[in-house]
Amino acid sequence: MVQSRFLQEFAQTLTAWQEQHGRHDLPWQNTRDAYRIWLSEIMLQQTQVSTVIPYYQRFLERFPTITDLAAAGLDEVLQYWSGLGYYSRARNLHKCAQAIVSEYRGFFPTKQELLETLPGIGRSTAAAIAVFSAGGKAAIMDGNVVRVLSRVFALTDSIADPAGKKRLWHFAESLLPDTRIESYTQGLMDLGATVCTRSNPRCHLCPFEDTCKARQENRIAELPVKKTKKPLPLRETIMLIVMAGNCILLEKRPDKGIWGGLYSLPECPIITGEPVGQTAGQYAKAFGTVDSCEPLMPFTHTFTHFRLNIMPCTVILGNPSGTLAGNRIWRTKEEALSLGLPTPVRKLIESAGNQDCLS
Numbered sequence: 001m002v003q004s005r006f007l008q009e010f011a012q013t014l015t016a017w018q019e020q021h022g023r024h025d026l027p028w029q030n031t032r033d034a035y036r037i038w039l040s041e042i043m044l045q046q047t048q049v050s051t052v053i054p055y056y057q058r059f060l061e062r063f064p065t066i067t068d069l070a071a072a073g074l075d076e077v078l079q080y081w082s083g084l085g086y087y088s089r090a091r092n093l094h095k096c097a098q099a100i101v102s103e104y105r106g107f108f109p110t111k112q113e114l115l116e117t118l119p120g121i122g123r124s125t126a127a128a129i130a131v132f133s134a135g136g137k138a139a140i141m142d143g144n145v146v147r148v149l150s151r152v153f154a155l156t157d158s159i160a161d162p163a164g165k166k167r168l169w170h171f172a173e174s175l176l177p178d179t180r181i182e183s184y185t186q187g188l189m190d191l192g193a194t195v196c197t198r199s200n201p202r203c204h205l206c207p208f209e210d211t212c213k214a215r216q217e218n219r220i221a222e223l224p225v226k227k228t229k230k231p232l233p234l235r236e237t238i239m240l241i242v243m244a245g246n247c248i249l250l251e252k253r254p255d256k257g258i259w260g261g262l263y264s265l266p267e268c269p270i271i272t273g274e275p276v277g278q279t280a281g282q283y284a285k286a287f288g289t290v291d292s293c294e295p296l297m298p299f300t301h302t303f304t305h306f307r308l309n310i311m312p313c314t315v316i317l318g319n320p321s322g323t324l325a326g327n328r329i330w331r332t333k334e335e336a337l338s339l340g341l342p343t344p345v346r347k348l349i350e351s352a353g354n355q356d357c358l359s
C-alpha cells in the first residue's frame with residue numbers, strides 16, 4: 001500500500017532533482033514552440049536522443065515552420081526522415097502539418113483534447129506537447145515512465161494489459177503536481193533515460209534511492225512487469241539490385257504498409273527448391289537482357305511485428321527494356337542515395353558501388 005505522503009512528495013522530489021540534475025540543453029528544450037516540441041516528441045518515439053538530434057536539426061533547417069512542412073511534398077519529408085525508421089511517423093507528421101494549416105490556420109493547438117484528434121498524436125504525445133508548450137496539467141506515459149513508476153511504487157500492472165494500462169494512466173494522473181509541471185514531466189523522462197535504466201539502474205544517483213519500493217524489496221529486475229514476448233514471424237524476400245550501366249532500378253512502395261512511400265528495390269518471391277539466383281534471373285528478364293545474376297549474403301531486418309530475411313541479388317542488364325511500370329525509375333547511385341530509402345535498401349545501394357558495370 002503506497003502511503004499518501006510518499007505520493008505527495010514524489011512530484012516534489014522529482015521536480016527538485018530534475019531542476020538540479022536533469023537535462024536542460026537538448027535542442028528541443030527551452031522553447032514554447034509547439035511545432036518544435038511536437039517534432040521532437042514524434043522523432044523520439046522508439047528512437048534514442050543521440051540518434052534524433054542530427055535528424056531534428058536537419059529537419060528544422062529545411063522545414064523551419066509548420067507551414068513549410070505542410071507545403072512540402074511527402075517524398076521530400078520521407079527523404080529527411082530516411083534512416084530514422086517507423087516511416088508511418090513521417091507520413092502522419094506531414095498529414096498533421098497539413099491538418100493544422102487547414103483547420104487551425106497554421107497555429108498549433110496546445111490543449112491535450114485537441115491535440116489527440118490530430119494524425120499521429122496519441123495521448124502521451126498530446127500530453128507532452130500540452131505540458132511543454134503551455135504548462136498544461138497532463139500525464140505522459142512511455143516506456144521510461146512506466147519503468148520509473150513501476151519501480152518506485154512497486155506497481156505490478158502491465159502496460160500490455162488494457163486494464164493494467166488504464167490503472168497506470170490513472171495512477172500517473174493522480175501524481176501530477178499543480179506547479180512546475182514542465183520540470184516534473186521532464187524529470188520522469190530524464191530519470192528513466194539516464195538513471196533508472198532498463199538494466200543496471202544507477203540507484204546511487206536516484207532521488208528515490210532510500211524510498212524506492214523495488215529497491216527496498218529487491219525486485220528491480222522484475223519490474224516493470226514484462227509482457228511475454230512471442231517470437232516474431234519470419235518472412236523472406238529476394239531483393240534485386242538491378243543495374244544497367246551506372247544506373248540502379250528503384251521501385252516506389254505503395255503509400256500504405258511497410259516502408260510506405262519510400263523508394264526501394266524490386267522484389268520477387270522465393271520459389272521453394274529453386275536457387276535464388278535462378279529465380280531472380282528469371283524475374284529480372286522483365287527489365288531487359290540479363291548479363292549476369294549473382295546472389296549476395298542474405299541478412300535479416302527486424303520490424304515491430306515480423307523479421308524479414310532479405311536475400312539480395314545483383315543483376316546486371318546488358319540491354320534494359322524501354323518500358324517501365326509507373327512506380328519504377330532508373331537512377332544513378334548518387335541520385336538514388338539522395339532519396340528517401342529504408343535503411344537496409346540504402347546499405348545495399350551503397351555497397352553496389354564496386355560492381356563491374358559501373359566502371
Ligand code: SF4
Nearest residue numbers: 196201203206209212
Ligand atoms: S532507486 Fe533505482 S530502481 Fe528505484 S527508481 Fe531509483 S534508479 Fe530506479
